[in-house]
Amino acid sequence: MLHLIPQKVRQFVLSESDCKNLLLCSLTTKNILKSIPIDTLVSLSATEASEKLDGIPILESDCSDKQDGDLKNSTSEEYTKDEDWKLVYDLMRASKQGILFLREHMARFMESLENMSPYPLPSYTNDFIKSCLQEYSTTPNGGLNPNLSDRNSKFQMDQNMKVIMWVKTNINSVNGASPSEEKPDQMLFIIYFIKSFFPPPEWYVKGIQFAFLFNARRQNPRFKVIQSQIISRAKQLREASGAFEIMLVDDASNNYLVPEGSRSNYLLITQSGKIRCSDKSDILMGITLLATTRAAKRAGLGAIEHCKLTLKDICSTYALVMLGTSPGVLPVREILLYYDVESEANFRAAASFLNIDVEGMKNFKTISFDPPSAVLEFVVQSDAINQLMKAYDEEKVS
Template identity: 35%
Template sequence: MERIPLIVRRLVAAEQHCNFVHYYLSFCDLSASPQVMETSKFSDAVTADSAVEGAQPEYKLVYDVMRSRDGRILFRQLYAERFAHSLALVAPDHVFPAELLQVLQDRLQLYIDAPGVYYTGVTEQNVKIVSWLLDGAAAASPIPAILMLPKSSYPPAAMYHDGAKLGFLYDAHRANPNAKVAQTALRNRAEAFQKENGLFEVLLVHSAADGFLVPEGSRSNYLLQRRDGTWWCSAEEDIVVGITLKATYRVLEACGLGSVHHRKLNLKDVLECKSLYMLGTSPTILPVQSLLLYKSDDTRRCFDEATQALGVDLTTGLCHAIHRTDDGCRAELVIPVDAELAPRLRTQYIKEAESD
């Protein structure tokens, strides 16, 4: 346990929903067997370390989350490729063995096949892999990894019909948008905002210096349909290209809806969309029913600054109805959900996942 940094021990203790994890001291050691560690020991270790504060080494946490169902990981190869890509971006001087992709897939399957790893009665749950390395670590330094089952929640069936509630989170962006690298402060801020306002997810809004870009959600990609019927997603350079997004390419084509176009999307593009969908491992393809634009004087100033700079005219028919409170401190954009298209997209997505 002493070899695992405090930040990782705390992460496992807070997120785990399983009986044990698999720990690899060096994930790139292709012959290594996992050390099986009971999750209760992480909670005990965090309690014992509660007095350990002050300066801690700076680690970069690289992770990915995928979904398991009935003993198989959906899109397992694609997730393995993305995790390896994130590692390569964060550790560019490290030489990764060519066999790592297949070994990674085998280790993921080995973990979910391990007797007793799931709690009784669970047949569907997310799987998380997390690695860590020190800033400036030598290329020869081993890269450890932990495989675990985190707490997982999926939208209720009604949300796929009625739509989810999202909101704008201003002055929020990822330091490395192309890699799954943990940003604890941003994650905590997003979760607090969601909980406070009853939201399922937030869209990250960059500052004026970045032209009020809205590249992605805090834990998702998003897809918007414009008034001309075309489908758009953020420029690939601004996002982690999600596995659900890649599957959505095929879903739209199978449904006869054309292809997905990529370009930089800003707050104006979102406000003027015809429909909006959230894409992610847990929600899959989830329609959006409303978007919280602001909820205080401070966030209203952010919204007003963005709309003025981008030339958004909220009085025209280009935007959906905006509902405001009487005091003017809270406003949300109401986005109609296509009751026929939304379930159709989800049904096709499930077909894609099961055929992978």
């Protein structure tokens, strides 16, 4: 079964999984094909690395055997050639009460699939994927979940889970037929628990740090598709700077737009309590953002205004909060504007382009001159932030 999972997908699983087994499912045959132990992926990865070092061509097991009587004959190369696949995914939070905002997650995942798949999706797609997610995450009769890691086998804590489907991007028409007239050999997806971190209570009081990543632009931001280069750059900056989240900053051609974080949405809050968010066309509408929109109305904070937000808007805001699956609504105490010579040059160029008076900013603070480093500080505690966090917590359990 491992040959059915592209190598790039297996690498994602190995880098972030926190479970004993993953679930491999077929949308085409409407079947759960197998529960695959993570240890088998580890073994395969070690074998591939060894064969690559030895100069031996990597040949995965023959997949000419049919599963459930419906799998068509295919070579392993067809399934594992990474450039042929677009990876569509979603991330959700599971607990012993169930999957948080499951309906909203499924609506977003379906929108991404419908826009990325060259084939029409079966009518049962939503219901089948939803049932697989529920089966994987459910703790049977309050007992041990065989998929959870040992440290959390009884759902002693919430856990994030991910679903990934890989869809063909290079479609060769057969006998002149268009993709909409063809049927794929197999549409597969996997589900697994990932390493999860939920901020401690004191972070909601003291706030967290963001950092700017310049020249970072998502392709198709409205759809949840894995972009390895952005993920890699953001991860490197998080590890080097210690920032909890990375804000993606576009270039001068797009007025240094700052649409979202690498794994989050954000809100700007004025001193009077007015709330702004990036234009809907520039972002993936996160599930936490949708819930927070409802929460803001519940708290009497009014509608969230969506508009184009640039680096200048960030530099002039009173307060800023992060929105995400794990943190919910989390205040930001500061943004690391720059941290070395290159990032300072990028920031200064953006500030000049946008006519930002850096030295005149009251919340600007120099950390060091060698290497150059500076932050922008924000208010962490305000009536609007506290009301928003409280209303979101109520929305989460309603």
